[in-house]
Amino acid sequence: MNSLDDYIPRPGLSVPIVTILDARGRILEDQQRAVVRYALQDGAGADIVFAAGTTGEWDRIDNPRRQAVARIAIEECRRARAAAAKKIEAWAGITAHTRSDTLDNLSHALHAGADAAVVAPLSIKDLEHPAEFVERDIGAVFDRAGRMLPLFLYDNAGIAAPGKSPHLHTRDVKAMSRLPYVRGIKVTASKTVIGNYTRAASHFKAGHEFAIYAGNPYLIFDLFAPPEGVGDRMRHYWNRYLTQRARPYGVVAGPANAMPREWQRAWQVCRSGDVELMRLYSDAIEEFRIACTFKRGARAWRPTIASLKASLKELGVIDSDAVGAGTPPLSDTERREFSARFAALRERAAETLERGWVSEYDSGQRAGAKKIG
Numbered sequence: 001m002n003s004l005d006d007y008i009p010r011p012g013l014s015v016p017i018v019t020i021l022d023a024r025g026r027i028l029e030d031q032q033r034a035v036v037r038y039a040l041q042d043g044a045g046a047d048i049v050f051a052a053g054t055t056g057e058w059d060r061i062d063n064p065r066r067q068a069v070a071r072i073a074i075e076e077c078r079r080a081r082a083a084a085a086k087k088i089e090a091w092a093g094i095t096a097h098t099r100s101d102t103l104d105n106l107s108h109a110l111h112a113g114a115d116a117a118v119v120a121p122l123s124i125k126d127l128e129h130p131a132e133f134v135e136r137d138i139g140a141v142f143d144r145a146g147r148m149l150p151l152f153l154y155d156n157a158g159i160a161a162p163g164k165s166p167h168l169h170t171r172d173v174k175a176m177s178r179l180p181y182v183r184g185i186k187v188t189a190s191k192t193v194i195g196n197y198t199r200a201a202s203h204f205k206a207g208h209e210f211a212i213y214a215g216n217p218y219l220i221f222d223l224f225a226p227p228e229g230v231g232d233r234m235r236h237y238w239n240r241y242l243t244q245r246a247r248p249y250g251v252v253a254g255p256a257n258a259m260p261r262e263w264q265r266a267w268q269v270c271r272s273g274d275v276e277l278m279r280l281y282s283d284a285i286e287e288f289r290i291a292c293t294f295k296r297g298a299r300a301w302r303p304t305i306a307s308l309k310a311s312l313k314e315l316g317v318i319d320s321d322a323v324g325a326g327t328p329p330l331s332d333t334e335r336r337e338f339s340a341r342f343a344a345l346r347e348r349a350a351e352t353l354e355r356g357w358v359s360e361y362d363s364g365q366r367a368g369a370k371k372i373g
Helices: 029-043 063-083 099-112 130-146 170-177 191-204 219-222 231-241 260-272 277-293 304-315 331-354
Strands: 012-015 048-051 089-093 118-119 151-156 182-188 211-214 248-254 295-297 299-301
Touching: 012 260, 029 048, 029 063, 029 130, 029 191, 029 260, 029 304, 063 089, 063 099, 089 277, 099 130, 099 170, 130 151, 130 170, 170 182, 182 191, 191 211, 191 219, 211 219, 219 248, 219 260, 248 260, 260 277, 277 331, 295 304, 304 331
Parallel strands: 012 048, 012 248, 048 089, 089 118, 118 151, 151 182, 182 211, 211 248
Antiparallel strands: 295 299
């Protein structure tokens, strides 16, 4: 079996790519490829493309479609690596509703040449013991293949299967981190929950690097903010206590589907602690979140996936902004309102952000709509 001794987790911006479907739920391959290329921005966008994750509607599509979007991401990242001056990785989301389908997805990711695989153990309905599954079942797939992939865990209470714990137990993460192929975890949760993992990170790093990625991307502006006033100093010291002075290794940003350059630059300025630029990009990114927020009756709600697809259609990246069965769509009124909001924020971004850090799309990159499934 091959060794992962030299593998170092890829830091930076991970974009959990959306899945482009037609009205019948079939993947539009050429448009899917265009979305991956848009996220990469010729090397100025995503460091990692994460296929078949939450934003990719993994729970709304079947296994052949999960495998298809992983394959497309892998092929496009391989093409981009040959042209870009930086390493770009394709991570395959392998989570399915059952253990058998999840393991089938892992085998597919191995044979397709994924750079890493991502699994959300608590989302698998017929799985009782995450640590045993990752060690025995996933380990058996690697044994049969004669090689391993780096495996990243995925902790997101929003997609936990009914009856499951909302978060992985720290003891289970510690046990899994000892395996040679488990190299990190994506945590979509509050600052306190991320802190639970970062405080325990030293126990996870037994023999190899174990990376923690922030799945709530807006937190980076808080976690990396240097202290200024008294209130900021108190928050800064509280953040340092929560995270044991450890910062996220990277950020997994669903909104970066629409704004990959802006999120890449936001990550860079957060890492450098540039307060002025952090405010600039935080404002632009927050404006997109506001643009995705609507009121239905007295309740505010945010149909994120539908809004991301609408933004890509507005940019000309895709023709179909259909969502999967069960994913909340935009109403006609909301769709028109979003269109106006998105156009306005794009104009402001062009005026206020640094030159070269507003995402662009080359309409010549796509020339068809091949359907899969």
